[in-house]
Amino acid sequence: MEKNxxxxxxxxxxxxxxxxxxxSLLRQGTKRISSHELSDMLGLTASQIRQDxxxxxxxGQQGYGYNVEMLYQAISGILGLHSLQKTILIGAGNLGRAIxxxxxxxxxxxELIGVFDNASKLIGHTVGSYDILHTDQLHSFCxxxxxxxxxxxxxxxxxxxLAPDLIALGIKGFWNFSHxxxxxxxxxxxxxxxxxxxxxxxxxxxxxxx
Amino acid sequence: MEKNxxxxxxxxxxxxxxxxxxxSLLRQGTKRISSHELSDMLGLTASQIRQDxxxxxxxGQQGYGYNVEMLYQAISGILGLHSLQKTILIGAGNLGRAIxxxxxxxxxxxELIGVFDNASKLIGHTVGSYDILHTDQLHSFCxxxxxxxxxxxxxxxxxxxLAPDLIALGIKGFWNFSHxxxxxxxxxxxxxxxxxxxxxxxxxxxxxxx
Numbered sequence: 426m427e428k429n430x431x432x433x434x435x436x437x438x439x440x441x442x443x444x445x446x447x448x449s450l451l452r453q454g455t456k457r458i459s460s461h462e463l464s465d466m467l468g469l470t471a472s473q474i475r476q477d478x479x480x481x482x483x484x485g486q487q488g489y490g491y492n493v494e495m496l497y498q499a500i501s502g503i504l505g506l507h508s509l510q511k512t513i514l515i516g517a518g519n520l521g522r523a524i525x526x527x528x529x530x531x532x533x534x535x536e537l538i539g540v541f542d543n544a545s546k547l548i549g550h551t552v553g554s555y556d557i558l559h560t561d562q563l564h565s566f567c568x569x570x571x572x573x574x575x576x577x578x579x580x581x582x583x584x585x586x587l588a589p590d591l592i593a594l595g596i597k598g599f600w601n602f603s604h605x606x607x608x609x610x611x612x613x614x615x616x617x618x619x620x621x622x623x624x625x626x627x628x629x630x631x632x633x634x635x
Numbered sequence: 636m637e638k639n640x641x642x643x644x645x646x647x648x649x650x651x652x653x654x655x656x657x658x659s660l661l662r663q664g665t666k667r668i669s670s671h672e673l674s675d676m677l678g679l680t681a682s683q684i685r686q687d688x689x690x691x692x693x694x695g696q697q698g699y700g701y702n703v704e705m706l707y708q709a710i711s712g713i714l715g716l717h718s719l720q721k722t723i724l725i726g727a728g729n730l731g732r733a734i735x736x737x738x739x740x741x742x743x744x745x746e747l748i749g750v751f752d753n754a755s756k757l758i759g760h761t762v763g764s765y766d767i768l769h770t771d772q773l774h775s776f777c778x779x780x781x782x783x784x785x786x787x788x789x790x791x792x793x794x795x796x797l798a799p800d801l802i803a804l805g806i807k808g809f810w811n812f813s814h815x816x817x818x819x820x821x822x823x824x825x826x827x828x829x830x831x832x833x834x835x836x837x838x839x840x841x842x843x844x845x
Contacts, residue, residue: 437840441833445814468819504836505843523733524831533832534839574842598842600835604655609678615841617834621734622743623651624827625810626714629744630647631825632784632808633715 432480439477440500442467447497459490509536510598511571515587516578517542517557520602524578525553538570543583560587567594574598581605642690649687650710652677657707669700719746720808721781725797726788727752727767730812734788735763748780753793770797777804784808791815
């Protein structure tokens with residue numbers, strides 16, 4: 426089973442869901458919640474929720490439920506949302522621009538500081554409040570601003586070519602929309618893959634096997 | 636473990652990867668490949684690959700390797716890529732438009748037949764070759780054209796409101812970019828979730844726990 430710091434990735438992947446849910450409880454003014462109430466609302470068993478939280482030392486007192494604000498802050502801390510990672514986006518095509526406009530990076534632990542593309546026609550244009558820079562400038566930019574995360578909205582071949590340079594320049598985390606497989610040659614970087622076309626083919630399987 | 640038709644979803648989720656890889660082998664003119672060669676190239680064990688293929692009845696003869704074209708066609712068939720599902724996209728904002736322009740639907744088993752939004756300013760505009768229609772027209776459109784799949788690029792609340800109507804109108808599969816959780820109230824539809832902000836928070840966890 427894939428693990429990260431001794432915690433199973435399936436537990437880690439449930440944390441954003443807890444976080445989002447606690448955020449909505451906070452907005453509604455809910456102060457305290459039991460694992461049974463969480464269980465009803467999230468469609469997980471109460472025992473599963475307690476086990477998940479125990480991976481990080483608990484957070485509640487038996488019989489008293491959880492303080493929503495404390496639990497929210499604790500999970501936010503575990504997810505590292507308070508320590509903004511300086512982030513660059515590479516590939517300012519349709520997908521890159523959608524990711525840029527769609528995502529509230531700061532609330533998720535990232536600070537976007539630069540946008541790059543290799544298409545001459547895009548250079549000098551802006552996307553949101555960012556000037557699109559040429560990928561030729563990656564080296565000087567990274568040496569000056571020290572980003573630690575890169576979002577790759579580029580084809581597999583380009584990702585494969587750029588990966589060693591980016592890692593040498595200090596990038597240690599990738600939000601990877603390309604089909605390039607980091608795990609084979611770069612097992613030590615943090616990678617979160619989003620393979621949209623694989624999702625679509627999986628949906629095709631599911632619809633055809635209903 | 637999540638299963639679909641007796642096949643574990645972790646096996647199903649590897650199929651698109653095999654499919655993409657075989658497609659690239661075909662382009663290179665490779666006729667035959669052993670599970671050991673596949674294993675080297677994909678970073679999976681040969682035994683894992685054979686086990687995965689055995690879920691669908693094998694496809695190879697011990698010692699002879701796999702015929703690339705046959706394996707490609709077989710996996711394509713299992714994924715259902717040849718039976719185009721009529722598909723509508725709801726939400727023609729940045730994300731919806733990126734998904735539209737980024738994705739080759741037909742090669743993945745889907746035929747996009749309509750794009751909808753509830754923002755008056757978008758109605759009548761086109762995105763790609765599609766006129767954006769108002770969601771008020773969903774009912775008449777679905778009754779006329781019988782789409783079976785919907786791509787939801789809308790907020791959670793809108794997805795929650797639309798879901799029962801869409802299912803009543805014959806939609807049986809959802810590519811769900813919203814945070815609405817179908818599994819609780821609609822366990823019988825096929826859903827593939829893409830929660831971009833959850834991926835970003837998971838990446839934050841990984842980068843902060845390197």
